[in-house]
Amino acid sequence: MRYAWFEYLLAFRNVTRQYRRSLFGIFAVTFGVVALILAAGFIDWILWASREGAIQTGMGHVQIMRPGYLDGGQADPLRYLMPQASKQIEAVAHFPTVRTMAPRLAFNGLLSHGEATISFIGEGVDPEAETKVSARMIIAAGKNLASDDPKGILLGTGLAANLGVKVGDTVVLLANTPTGGISAEECRVRGLFNSISKAYDDSALRVPLPVAQKLMRVSGIHRWTLLLDDTTHTEQTLAALRQAFPDSGLEFVPWYKLADVYNKTVALFTKQVNVVEFIIGVIIVLSISNTMMMNVLERTSEIGTCLAIGRSRRQILRQFVYEGLTIGLIGGTLGLVLGWLLAALISSIGFPMPPPPGMSQGYRGEILVSAGLASNAFLLAVGTTLLASFYPAWKASRMLIVDALRHAR
Numbered sequence: 001m002r003y004a005w006f007e008y009l010l011a012f013r014n015v016t017r018q019y020r021r022s023l024f025g026i027f028a029v030t031f032g033v034v035a036l037i038l039a040a041g042f043i044d045w046i047l048w049a050s051r052e053g054a055i056q057t058g059m060g061h062v063q064i065m066r067p068g069y070l071d072g073g074q075a076d077p078l079r080y081l082m083p084q085a086s087k088q089i090e091a092v093a094h095f096p097t098v099r100t101m102a103p104r105l106a107f108n109g110l111l112s113h114g115e116a117t118i119s120f121i122g123e124g125v126d127p128e129a130e131t132k133v134s135a136r137m138i139i140a141a142g143k144n145l146a147s148d149d150p151k152g153i154l155l156g157t158g159l160a161a162n163l164g165v166k167v168g169d170t171v172v173l174l175a176n177t178p179t180g181g182i183s184a185e186e187c188r189v190r191g192l193f194n195s196i197s198k199a200y201d202d203s204a205l206r207v208p209l210p211v212a213q214k215l216m217r218v219s220g221i222h223r224w225t226l227l228l229d230d231t232t233h234t235e236q237t238l239a240a241l242r243q244a245f246p247d248s249g250l251e252f253v254p255w256y257k258l259a260d261v262y263n264k265t266v267a268l269f270t271k272q273v274n275v276v277e278f279i280i281g282v283i284i285v286l287s288i289s290n291t292m293m294m295n296v297l298e299r300t301s302e303i304g305t306c307l308a309i310g311r312s313r314r315q316i317l318r319q320f321v322y323e324g325l326t327i328g329l330i331g332g333t334l335g336l337v338l339g340w341l342l343a344a345l346i347s348s349i350g351f352p353m354p355p356p357p358g359m360s361q362g363y364r365g366e367i368l369v370s371a372g373l374a375s376n377a378f379l380l381a382v383g384t385t386l387l388a389s390f391y392p393a394w395k396a397s398r399m400l401i402v403d404a405l406r407h408a409r
Helices: 002-017 019-059 087-093 127-132 157-163 210-215 231-244 260-298 300-308 313-349 371-397 402-406
Strands: 062-065 096-112 114-126 137-144 152-156 170-176 184-194 205-206 223-226 253-255 351-354 364-365
Touching: 002 313, 019 260, 019 364, 019 371, 062 231, 087 096, 087 170, 087 223, 096 127, 096 157, 096 210, 096 231, 096 253, 114 127, 114 157, 114 210, 127 223, 137 253, 152 157, 152 170, 152 253, 157 170, 157 210, 170 210, 184 210, 205 210, 223 231, 231 253, 260 300, 260 313, 260 371, 300 313, 300 402
Parallel strands: 114 205, 152 184
Antiparallel strands: 062 223, 062 253, 096 114, 096 170, 096 223, 137 184, 152 205, 170 184, 351 364
């Protein structure tokens, strides 16, 4: 152990002795780590913001529904109704990680104002609970739903524009009842909202739950939306719910099963990050290989002398591998520090981003540096420098003593 430490100190001394060439390698590693942290950190922040945005604009962390509702609920919504109050739901509300539960009743129909009529998809919600579950939903005009305004409803900005209504206007909701009749409710536009999806805003509205139940002539709901204290507790809570209610006739669906766009975005961005890592790895390998090969060529006589005085070829091999490792450790550490500082600076300032395809709102970009990203960047730096050092080290260890000593003459 002591001898290995002595060999490493000797390699470190050689790196500092050849400081000009070593600085080139260290710069290449540092640049690669900084580039990876900034690029991957920006993508990680986009994924984090998309995830939390979807969860906190109404999706929640876990949804409770009848089995099969996701597949057949659109065609036969009345079949999947469940009571608004039950012992199971009361028990769920007392789970330690559950912060809020919000009931939902889905319905659709026609929305009329003056001579204009347009179709809509709607949700009946509890105003107080929904304020917490949909905390990131943007009220573009007017006010959010409130229990003291039982006839006040929210329209998506796109739906309001298509119908030609504004806050304060009176509209009529038309829907089919379970018996095949038509029900109508006159309501007042209390506010307009923007979500993360423009397509949803173009056709969606929200009403207080009693209005939706009266319009549909039902007393139940379709879903309970659970908001947890932290997204990282989703799997833990999901497993506990399924274990506590194995035969309750309820299905517990996590947010990631409902976020199809998010899942596709993660798959796409993961491939992009892998490509970036590969490119950076190739750059580091080529840079370090060139640096180490030049080191070997310049120190041929030194290598021959070491072999002549009794150092083994394995020791020569380890010496150059240790030098490459040293360059990787120094460059990786500097890259982490500079990358973190740049990420913090950029995030504090922020940079405006246009709305992504299918969304109605732009956003302020930031860079998220997680422990996982930092460790991956550091391991990439060390791993690639080690990989790049093996061939030059092997070439140095295989030199013939006579040829190496004769090199300087």
